[in-house]
Every structure is written in structure tokens, then in C-alpha cells.
Amino acid sequence: MADATGAAACDLLLTGGAVVTMDPAAGVIEDGAVAVGGGRVTAVGTAAELAGLQPSRSVDCRGAVVLPGLIDTHTHLYQGLARSLGEGRPLWSWLADFMWPYAAQLTREDVRAAALLGAVEAARAGTTALLDHHYAPADPETVLAVAEAVESVGLRGAVARGMAGTPSAVARDHGLAGGLFAHSTSEEIELTRECVAARPPGSRVAVWPGPHNVTYADQELLRASAELAHDLGTGWHAHCASTLRDPEVYRDAYGTTPVAWLHDQGLLGPRSTLAHGIHLSDAEVRMVGETGAAVAHCPVSNQYGADGVLRLRELRAAGAVVALGTDGAAYNHRQDLFECMKQAVLVQRMHRLDPEASRSDEALALATREGARLLGVDAGVLAPGKLADLTVVGLGAAHLTPHHDVQASLVYAARGSDVLMTVVGGEVVFEDGRCTRVDEDAICAEALERATAVVRRAGIA
Ligand SMILES: [Zn+2]
Incomplete structure (x- = not known):
């Protein structure tokens, strides 16, 4: 004993x-x-x-x-009402032509219904904590409604408030100005500060800064997000190097790559939690590792979009925290970390043509102990x-x-x-x-009704 x-x-x-x-x-x-x-x-x-x-x-x-x-370190619960749609697109088209038109139609009540649905699904699948990257719509009331929904089911975790900030040239070139990303960098930071004040670290579901994507976000927003996280004691979360295109676009615009820039600016560290982190050079793997930054690995989502294979062995050997994420009900179609654990092992083996490339005990560690490290919760181990x-x-x-x-x-x-x-x-x-805490039948019925209406409004069904 x-x-x-x-x-x-x-x-x-x-x-x-x-x-x-x-x-x-x-x-x-x-x-x-x-x-x-x-x-x-x-x-x-x-x-x-x-x-x-x-x-x-x-x-x-x-x-x-x-x-x-189990700890889900990257999901987007608001996507739940679009489950099963959007098949067969590369990630950027999936975002620009499918997800953002859908997201633009969501009301706060739609998002609340989607968050309740996803949290119920997660709880049923043994997930006890999650990190929800929420950016549609990201007004404070809706962000706090998502946190409230997750907490009402009984889970813990964080809602990373999505932001793009003042449009960069890269963002304008890729259609990221206006719409969902209408606020300037300083406005975004103040709105996030307001949300963190309402749900500070230590809350059952806290709020973190969540810049949308390192490649496309305003660089000043990334600096300010890391600073805000440091000052308020939260983590911060962003998509990074999710597709081959991310480092290429970044190099064309800035002459460097996203992770190298973050490192150069002193923004990488234990508070930095990067979603995906797939396309990294050897030097970038070392930068993530030596700073103790974390990567939320989403093996099912990576395969769904044919986005690439995480450098799992190298990242862990370098010292990075690697945990698992589902990545949303519409780019994975489940909030089920059992599936992610299995796929985390299989994708490494297939990619390396090596049956020893990863093991079941490693997958369990990613979904539990390492997830707790990424999220900063004192769990993940039974002791x-x-x-x-x-x-x-x-x-x-x-x-x-x-x-x-x-x-x-x-x-x-x-x-x-x-x-x-x-x-x-x-x-x-x-x-x-x-x-035990909520009426699942009522949540599913409301989600279904709202899903039907929102996909009709968005013209994506
Ligand atoms: Zn994502």
C-alpha cells in the first residue's frame, strides 16, 4: 500500500x-x-x-x-453540431470553405448546446479533463458559457479563448481578416484578460489565451498572449505547424519558421502548449524540448486530414511534454481518447515501418500523466x-x-x-x-435540433 x-x-x-x-x-x-x-x-x-x-x-x-x-489536450467543442460533414478536404479548405462558414452561423445557445454534447460524450468515454480551443464566437459571454457547460457536466480543464488579432499580411492573404477574427490585438488581449478574471487558474474550468494559429496570428498577439499567461499564471495554446504549408507560408513571410520564431522571442516554455506541432525541423524539436514546451498530439485528426505524422520519439527524447487530443467533433468525429491512444501507436509504427516505434504503455502515459502536465492539473497518476x-x-x-x-x-x-x-x-x-449531473436526453435532443438549423443556415449540408 x-x-x-x-x-x-x-x-x-x-x-x-x-x-x-x-x-x-x-x-x-x-x-x-x-x-x-x-x-x-x-x-x-x-x-x-x-x-x-x-x-x-x-x-x-x-x-x-x-x-x-483521460485528458483531452486539444478539442473544439463548438464544432460538434457539424459532426459527419466536411469530408475529403485539405485542412485549409476544410477551414475556409466549411468550418468558418459553419462557425459564423453559431449563436451562443448553439455553442452552449455543442459544448454540453461534447462534454457528455467525453465524460462517457472516461475523459476527466479537457482543453477546449474555442474561437467561434469568442465574445466573453460565449467563452464563459462554454466553460460553464463543461463544468456543468462535471469535467475540469481550460477553455483557450481563440484570437487572431490585428490582421497580419499572412492573415489577409489567407482570408483571416474580419468575420470571426474582427478584433485588434489589444482588444483581443483585454477580452481574454476579462475572461481569465472570471475564471482564473484554479477554477474547475479556467480560461487561457488561445491564439488561433502561430503562422497566421499577429506576432504581437503571440507575444502578448505569452505575457498574459505569465502574468496571470495560465497556460497558452495555439495551433502550430499543423500542415506542411504552415512553415512554408511562415518562411515566405518572415524568413523563419513558427517554432524558431517563438524560441527566438523567448516565448517557448512550460506554459506554451502547441496543438499538432507536426512539421518541425531537428532544431525546432530541440527548441520545444529544451524549453519544456508541450505539444497536443492529435493522431486521429492528423490522419483524417492527411496532415502529417508527429515526431513523437524525437520530441519526447528532447524533453517536450507530449499529450493527446481529439481535435474536435468535426475533424475527428469522436471525443474518444481510447481511439486516439491506439492510433497514436499505430501511426508511428506504420510511418517508421517499425513495430517498436511506440507501445501501449507510452500511449497510456500520453493520455494520462503527460496530459496532466500539459494542462497543469495535479492528476494523471493514481497516487x-x-x-x-x-x-x-x-x-x-x-x-x-x-x-x-x-x-x-x-x-x-x-x-x-x-x-x-x-x-x-x-x-x-x-x-x-x-x-449524473445533466439530462443527456435533453442535451442530445437540443443539439440535434440546433445542428439541423445551423448547417442549413451555413449552407454546408
Ligand atoms: Zn484544432
């Missing part, structure tokens, strides 16, 4: 399952148990070791596995003192029988729909097939 001192009573005891701690010192505990009290893990050990505790509630987890909650954010996955189904290696079973055989229970801060937010 890791530490049972003072844990004679606890709120919740999950006992009898395999416990995948993601703590290198503890590994996987067969016939294990996890005790929760005051929103945190109080003890981890074998079921026998924790048998003397006096829990308010005990859950029999025999035939199941208990693991840290005493950590936040009690965890997931219980049933192993009884035919597609999970047998499960000689529990970690491999979770990554290669399990699906989000195998999740039995999702717990955030010690609170059960999904159990017995239902989210």
Missing part, C-alpha cells in the same frame, strides 16, 4: 480491480484498490491492504480496471495526494476477453463505450450508462 496513514475513513473505495496507477514506482496492481477522500486519492494498494478502510461508498471493481482519468480524477473500464465484454496484459487491452481493444464510471475530484460524473 502506498500510504494508508490517516485513511481509516474515506468517501469512496474502488476495490478488486486491476489498478493501472501510471506511477512508475507502483505500476499495475492486480486485485488492487483506490481510496478517495476530500476529492483526492488517499491510498492506493492491493484490495487486501485497503480492506480495513471505512468507506462511505465501496464499489466492487472486480472484472474492471481503474486508471487515471496518494493526487486529484481523484479516474476512470473505471469494464473488461467483461467479448472484445476484451481475455486481457492478459491490461495496459495493451486498454489501448488496443477497449473503446470509450467500455467505460463504467468516470470520477472527477472524487465525484462520480458518469455511472450506469448515464451522466
Whole structure:
């Protein structure tokens, strides 16, 4: 047992399952148990070791596995009402000709409905925290409505407020002036400051600065976002080197590449969280690694758009934090990190033609421990003192029988729909097939009704 001192009573005891701690010192505990009290893990050990505790509630987890909650480090919940549309386009056309016309039609209530839908889907699939990159529409009331929606389902995380700022020449050339990106850099920063004040670091769902894309955003906006994050104690989040075109466009405009510029400006560090980070030179990989910056890797989305393959091994060896993201309901079509874990391994193997290029235990680390590092939450590992954010996955189904290696079973055989229970801060937010805090049927019905109307208005159906 890791530490049972003072844990004679606890709120919740999950006992009898395999416990995948993601703590290198503890590994996987067969016939294990996890005790929760005051929103945190109080003890981890074998079921026998924790048998003397006096829990308010005990859950029999025999035939199941208990693991840290999964952490989605890049999604766009507002895209949920466009799920299943937009197929077969390169990323820029997908954005300019499909996603932005859709986004321009969204009302605040549409976005709230999409965020509720996505958060419910995530909770059902064992996700306990997420980073939502929200930029449509990004007025403070809507940004805060998204945060409220995520929190109302019971999840934690951050909403990165999307911004482009005063149009750069690159932005004007690519149709990024006006519309969704109508504010000057100073206006954007003040609007974001207002949102962070309403949901500062430490909030269950906080707000971060979220410049849309390093290549196209105003350079001054990127400087100001990093500065704001430093001053207010948040992270900041932006798309970066998502496609081959990003560094090419940047080089043509500025004579350097996006990551090299960020590094040159001193903007890379643990607060910098870059979505995708695919097309990096060797030098840029070193820059991300040596500064301790983070990359949100979205393997399903990368394959959907044929955008490229992350340099996973090099980035991790260089010291970068690499975590997993779904990247939106319309560029992935699921908020399911089980699928992302499997694809994270497979895409590396296929790209390198090397079956040892990545493993299931690495994928689990990206989805849990590394996700917590990127998001800055004290979770991702089941150990005493950590936040009690965890997931219980049933192993009884035919597609999970047998499960000689529990970690491999979770990554290669399990699906989000195998999740039995999702717990955030010690609170059960999904159990017995239902989210506990919200009316899922009403959320799905409203989302469907709004989705039908918005795709008609946008002319994309
Ligand atoms: Zn994205």
C-alpha cells in the first residue's frame, strides 16, 4: 500500500480491480484498490491492504480496471453540431470553405448546446479533463458559457479563448481578416484578460489565451498572449505547424519558421502548449524540448486530414511534454481518447515501418500523466495526494476477453463505450450508462435540433 496513514475513513473505495496507477514506482496492481477522500486519492494498494478502510461508498471493481482519468489536450467543442460533414478536404479548405462558414452561423445557445454534447460524450468515454480551443464566437459571454457547460457536466480543464488579432499580411492573404477574427490585438488581449478574471487558474474550468494559429496570428498577439499567461499564471495554446504549408507560408513571410520564431522571442516554455506541432525541423524539436514546451498530439485528426505524422520519439527524447487530443467533433468525429491512444501507436509504427516505434504503455502515459502536465492539473497518476480524477473500464465484454496484459487491452481493444464510471475530484460524473449531473436526453435532443438549423443556415449540408 502506498500510504494508508490517516485513511481509516474515506468517501469512496474502488476495490478488486486491476489498478493501472501510471506511477512508475507502483505500476499495475492486480486485485488492487483506490481510496478517495476530500476529492483526492488517499491510498492506493492491493484490495487486501485497503480492506480495513471505512468507506462511505465501496464499489466492487472486480472484472474492471481503474486508471487515471483521460485528458483531452486539444478539442473544439463548438464544432460538434457539424459532426459527419466536411469530408475529403485539405485542412485549409476544410477551414475556409466549411468550418468558418459553419462557425459564423453559431449563436451562443448553439455553442452552449455543442459544448454540453461534447462534454457528455467525453465524460462517457472516461475523459476527466479537457482543453477546449474555442474561437467561434469568442465574445466573453460565449467563452464563459462554454466553460460553464463543461463544468456543468462535471469535467475540469481550460477553455483557450481563440484570437487572431490585428490582421497580419499572412492573415489577409489567407482570408483571416474580419468575420470571426474582427478584433485588434489589444482588444483581443483585454477580452481574454476579462475572461481569465472570471475564471482564473484554479477554477474547475479556467480560461487561457488561445491564439488561433502561430503562422497566421499577429506576432504581437503571440507575444502578448505569452505575457498574459505569465502574468496571470495560465497556460497558452495555439495551433502550430499543423500542415506542411504552415512553415512554408511562415518562411515566405518572415524568413523563419513558427517554432524558431517563438524560441527566438523567448516565448517557448512550460506554459506554451502547441496543438499538432507536426512539421518541425531537428532544431525546432530541440527548441520545444529544451524549453519544456508541450505539444497536443492529435493522431486521429492528423490522419483524417492527411496532415502529417508527429515526431513523437524525437520530441519526447528532447524533453517536450507530449499529450493527446481529439481535435474536435468535426475533424475527428469522436471525443474518444481510447481511439486516439491506439492510433497514436499505430501511426508511428506504420510511418517508421517499425513495430517498436511506440507501445501501449507510452500511449497510456500520453493520455494520462503527460496530459496532466500539459494542462497543469495535479492528476494523471493514481497516487496518494493526487486529484481523484479516474476512470473505471469494464473488461467483461467479448472484445476484451481475455486481457492478459491490461495496459495493451486498454489501448488496443477497449473503446470509450467500455467505460463504467468516470470520477472527477472524487465525484462520480458518469455511472450506469448515464451522466449524473445533466439530462443527456435533453442535451442530445437540443443539439440535434440546433445542428439541423445551423448547417442549413451555413449552407454546408
Ligand atoms: Zn484544432
